[in-house]
Amino acid sequence: MAKSTSKKLPTGVRIRTGSVQIYFERRKQRYNITLPHPPTAEGIAAASKIRAELATKAEWGILTDADINAAKGYQAESIVTSGVLFQEVAQKYLKHCEANTDSKKDYLSALNKHWMPYFALSRIDEITSDQIKDAIADRGFKTDKTLNNCLVPLRGVFDKAVEMKLIDQSYNPMSDINNKKVQTGLPDPFNRDEMNALLTWLDKNLDGDEHFYYWYFEVAFWTGCRPSELLALRWSDIDWFNGSIIINKTRVRGVEKSVTKTHTVREVYLNDRSKAAFEALQALKLDNDYVMICPETSQPFFNEKPPRLRISRAMEACRIRKRPAYNARHTYATMLLMDGVNPVFVANQLGHSIQMLMKRYGRWIHGDKNKIEMSKLRTD
Structure with a gap:
């Protein structure tokens, strides 16, 4: 029996009856897989790579029996991954992201739920716009706003890849992915x-x-x-x-x-x-x-x-x-405007720019004068 050149085996790797075995638990399911590698330094290193790949797939819910069967027949040299994976860049993006804690949680959730099952183990420089469009179509987002929100961290991952010089900006696949137009509803204050x-x-x-x-x-x-x-x-x-x-x-x-x-x-x-x-x-x-x-x-x-x-x-x-x-806030804003308070002052009180105030509350600036003007229209 060949001897391992490592004094301490990598996490999740052990030697059983002259073979290398990997084990891990994901989503409350345990995996024990014996690999066709000798217990040498090279075989153990190969096993560690295979374990990482299979554990990641299990975590994203995309591990299949075919993956496990293929792993059992891998040769050590065939599992060496070259290039940087999407999941690695995603982790770096989340670590460096300057968003607040709640936003980071939302980004992590969107990446895990929508994008990791498709791209986690793909090389970041090999992902194409067509693949992303296929993933969007497959996900079947219920609303355009939900899609737009989920595209935020996806764009962030590829922007991070550009920053890390893993892809060139001219080949950023997100350049061809546009947000959906979402109709913004008017405030609905209480009178x-x-x-x-x-x-x-x-x-x-x-x-x-x-x-x-x-x-x-x-x-x-x-x-x-x-x-x-x-x-x-x-x-x-x-x-x-x-x-x-x-x-x-x-x-x-x-x-x-x-x-x-x-x-x-x-x-x-x-x-x-x-x-x-x-x-x-x-x-x-x-x-x-x-x-x-x-x-x-x-x-x-x-x-x-x-x-x-x-x-x-x-x-x-x-x-x-x-x-x-929340419409209590809208109620205060519209009362101020309908009573003739200076819009600049109203904007300052709400923490809005004057442009945002006009966009959201412009219809209330004239108070009931709009109804008075409409009453002048003859319909006989």
């Missing part, structure tokens, strides 16, 4: 009567600690802050003397980020309603630096689900058409 009905219901029907959610939505409707911004708000962010709050961070899935969605710090000015709401929250004496404290846990909110459930109950009770709780 004033709807907003007042919802707040009245919350005020009258939420008792005890749960009454907190009435004040939460007074703040949401009368500051226009995003839910993630409200959940991150600290008492030290409130400037009582000047009547404003500083929005400079967010809280998403229990993780606080020191940036807003647009990476821009802004000062939101308080009005009588929002100031009264903050004073009421302060009077609750929750003994925490966070303004918004979950009544059920006495801790900062993990996400915005608890407030969302309360406003959903209010909509159902008031027989108001269901809309996301």
Whole structure:
């Protein structure tokens, strides 16, 4: 029996009855495969490469019996992989990506679910645009927006390959892959009567600690802050003397980020309603630096689900058409514009550029004047 030249065998490789065997577990299934290689340094190195390839396929759910049978008949020299694989570049891309934690998780999920089964073990410089288009067609994405989101990390992988000089920019296969056009829906705010009905219901029907959610939505409707911004708000962010709050961070899935969605710090000015709401929250004496404290846990909110459930109950009770709780922000924006507030000021309060404000809320700038103008049209 030949002796191994290695004192320590690679992970997942062992010697049994004069042969090299590989073993691994993926997706709750165990694999033990005996290879036709002698237990020499060369045979063990070959076995380690085969194991890595088969384990990767098993992880992506694309390992077949044919792959296993082929591995059992491999010659040591036939399994040496040349070139850099897609999966290697993808790992490098995720490691160097400067996106936030949640975005990275989404990118990893998209790569694992949609792209690794097709390209994980392909050389990055041999993947073509036609192969990518075939993969897109095979995946059958339910919406164009989902496809566009999943293309973000795929583009990132090939951009990383260009950066690493593994492919030339002129041969980047993603150059021929275009995003689908997605129609952006208009904001769907509550009108004033709807907003007042919802707040009245919350005020009258939420008792005890749960009454907190009435004040939460007074703040949401009368500051226009995003839910993630409200959940991150600290008492030290409130400037009582000047009547404003500083929005400079967010809280998403229990993780606080020191940036807003647009990476821009802004000062939101308080009005009588929002100031009264903050004073009421302060009077609750929750003994925490966070303004918004979950009544059920006495801790900062993990996400915005608890407030969302309360406003959903209010909509159902008031027989108001269901809309996301996020529309409290849209409601504040449209109220400001319909009351004739300077659009530049409104944009600053929301953290938008003036161009984005006009694109999303332009139809509300003239308030009810549009209806007045239409009433002048004779249809007789």
